Amino acid sequence: MSAESLKCRECAEPYPLDARYVCERCFGPLEVAYAPKVIDDVAAERRKIQAGPQNIWRYADFLPLEAPPGPSLRASSRFGLPAGCTPLIKADRLAERLGLGEVWVKNDAANPTHSFKDRVVSVASARARELGFEVLACASTGNLANAVAAQAAALGLESYVFIPADLEEQKILATGVYGTNLVKVRGNYDDVNRLCTELSGEKEGWAFVNVNMRPYYAEGSKTIAYEVAEQLGWETPDRVVAPVASGSLFTKIAKGFGEWLDLGLATGEIPTMNGAQAAGCSPVATAFAAGHDVCKPVKPDTIAKSLAIGNPADGPYAVELARATSGAIDAVTDDEIKAGIRLLAETTGIFTETAGGVTTATLAKLADRGDIGSDERVVLVITGEGLKTLDAVRGTFEAYEIEPSYDAFEARVGVAV
Amino acid sequence: MAVTVKLPTQLRASVGGASTVPVAGATVGEALDAVYAEHPDLRERICDEDGELRRFVNIYVGGEDIRYLDGLATAVGEGGEVQILPAVAGG
Numbered sequence: 237m238s239a240e241s242l243k244c245r246e247c248a249e250p251y252p253l254d255a256r257y258v259c260e261r262c263f264g265p266l267e268v269a270y271a272p273k274v275i276d277d278v279a280a281e282r283r284k285i286q287a288g289p290q291n292i293w294r295y296a297d298f299l300p301l302e303a304p305p306g307p308s309l310r311a312s313s314r315f316g317l318p319a320g321c322t323p324l325i326k327a328d329r330l331a332e333r334l335g336l337g338e339v340w341v342k343n344d345a346a347n348p349t350h351s352f353k354d355r356v357v358s359v360a361s362a363r364a365r366e367l368g369f370e371v372l373a374c375a376s377t378g379n380l381a382n383a384v385a386a387q388a389a390a391l392g393l394e395s396y397v398f399i400p401a402d403l404e405e406q407k408i409l410a411t412g413v414y415g416t417n418l419v420k421v422r423g424n425y426d427d428v429n430r431l432c433t434e435l436s437g438e439k440e441g442w443a444f445v446n447v448n449m450r451p452y453y454a455e456g457s458k459t460i461a462y463e464v465a466e467q468l469g470w471e472t473p474d475r476v477v478a479p480v481a482s483g484s485l486f487t488k489i490a491k492g493f494g495e496w497l498d499l500g501l502a503t504g505e506i507p508t509m510n511g512a513q514a515a516g517c518s519p520v521a522t523a524f525a526a527g528h529d530v531c532k533p534v535k536p537d538t539i540a541k542s543l544a545i546g547n548p549a550d551g552p553y554a555v556e557l558a559r560a561t562s563g564a565i566d567a568v569t570d571d572e573i574k575a576g577i578r579l580l581a582e583t584t585g586i587f588t589e590t591a592g593g594v595t596t597a598t599l600a601k602l603a604d605r606g607d608i609g610s611d612e613r614v615v616l617v618i619t620g621e622g623l624k625t626l627d628a629v630r631g632t633f634e635a636y637e638i639e640p641s642y643d644a645f646e647a648r649v650g651v652a653v
Numbered sequence: 654m655a656v657t658v659k660l661p662t663q664l665r666a667s668v669g670g671a672s673t674v675p676v677a678g679a680t681v682g683e684a685l686d687a688v689y690a691e692h693p694d695l696r697e698r699i700c701d702e703d704g705e706l707r708r709f710v711n712i713y714v715g716g717e718d719i720r721y722l723d724g725l726a727t728a729v730g731e732g733g734e735v736q737i738l739p740a741v742a743g744g
Contacts, residue, residue: 246709257739257741258663258709258739258741260663260698261698262698262707262709263663263698263699263707263709263710263739263740264709265709265740265741423716426718427716429741430711430713430716430718430738433661433738433739433741434661434736434738437661437662437663438662446741447741450741530708532720533718533720533721535721547711547718547720547740549709549740549741552708
């Protein structure tokens with residue numbers, strides 16, 4: 237698939253493949269449009285993918301770049317900060333606990349900066365270099381900040397990272413360490429986003445990965461779907477549960493499955509898509525429940541800060557997708573989020589951040605409601621790492637504290653042999 | 654009431670390249686109507702057929718999205734600023 241143009245998702249107006257993100261006619265978002273492609277020999281195409289590097293560049297044929305980074309596939313493994321090829325783990329104890337048949341966890345915390353954002357930043361920064369940019373920038377709720385600062389360091393680019401000033405300390409530290417220009421904005425994410433939208437109109441030499449590079453950035457999320465399909469033996473799962481913040485990841489996962497089904501690379505159908513939001517910031521779940529597609533903006537108040545986007549630009553598309561696939565968009569409370577983090581950790585050994593707590597709690601809710609058939613193969617998309625949001629687990633368990641003696645151990649812990 | 658309407662780069666060609674348009678108006682709706690009176694082709698780019706804001710257009714008064722306030726009826730003070738920006742997002 238070679239990228240042909242950018243195209244308005246609302247009015248279909250085409251634009252060249254440069255750094256732009258909004259339709260000049262109707263303000264609709266621009267998406268990458270590809271030239272039609274037919275794969276004659278599916279087995280050969282699959283072998284080509286399997287022979288590629290152990291990162292997202294094995295899917296370079298389906299991404300909007302002129303050439304995959306590096307002169308060869310071998311070199312692609314060494315370019316920048318390679319993302320992707322994260323584990324897909326069969327979570328039998330989680331499935332058993334929830335009374336489900338088959339659950340898999342796509343653990344995207346296993347990326348270089350411990351969230352799925354490394355995928356989107358890889359694609360956006362590769363395209364930014366093709367277009368000649370030397371400065372990377374972003375508006376972030378934290379995970380993107382980590383990914384942009386690290387990727388810029390790996391590529392030798394300058395970077396400017398804008399975050400809400402009250403972000404979790406772990407995410408601030410794990411950004412500043414890369415030597416970026418870190419700008420803490422006194423406001424919430426939507427304030428940061430507004431500022432960056434304004435700045436991107438004035439700073440022509442800057443590639444804002446999620447503003448003027450957004451069409452390329454968003455395409456990076458498709459690689460989660462490609463990987464899941466490849467890891468399941470070139471099949472799509474029956475259902476996917478994924479978090480919804482702006483709605484971009486959620487919709488692009490379905491787009492990735494759709495592309496491979498059309499090309500014959502994967503078999504099956506577009507999965508039932510279940511979106512997960514925090515009750516303290518649930519404009520998309522609210523619109524879904526109300527039966528309309530306009531997402532009324534909200535002021536976020538949730539521990540799931542990486543999902544705290546009160547004015548989600550891709551919200552309407554997320555609602556449409558959930559409806560079209562007989563899925564849903566649900567919201568869970570902060571207590572349910574904390575319980576979700578514990579549930580995933582206790583049953584799979586995976587420690588996720590609050591966003592993963594939202595997703596796991598939503599899976600539990602769907603199971604409880606009886607929405608999931610016992611024969612369904614479900615994939616839970618875990619997007620980030622628990623060490624980034626330690627406050628969410630502080631005080632949720634007790635440890636034994638003893639003197640360093642056998643007797644003290646026996647007296648306090650007293651394990652019967 | 655004299656107010657300033659700040660335009661995003663995508664709309665500046667329609668007003669001869671300017672980044673701001675000074676107009677009179679007591680609400681966002683009045684200020685925008687004054688802009689349309691001078692630059693009629695901006696109307697259909699900001700509003701849909703029903704006169705409502707297009708869903709990918711955000712308008713801010715004092716840094717606050719008018720969807721949180723009173724929409725097009727949101728009041729603008731003397732010397733106030735109405736900022737138009739395209740909607741984008743992604744944490």
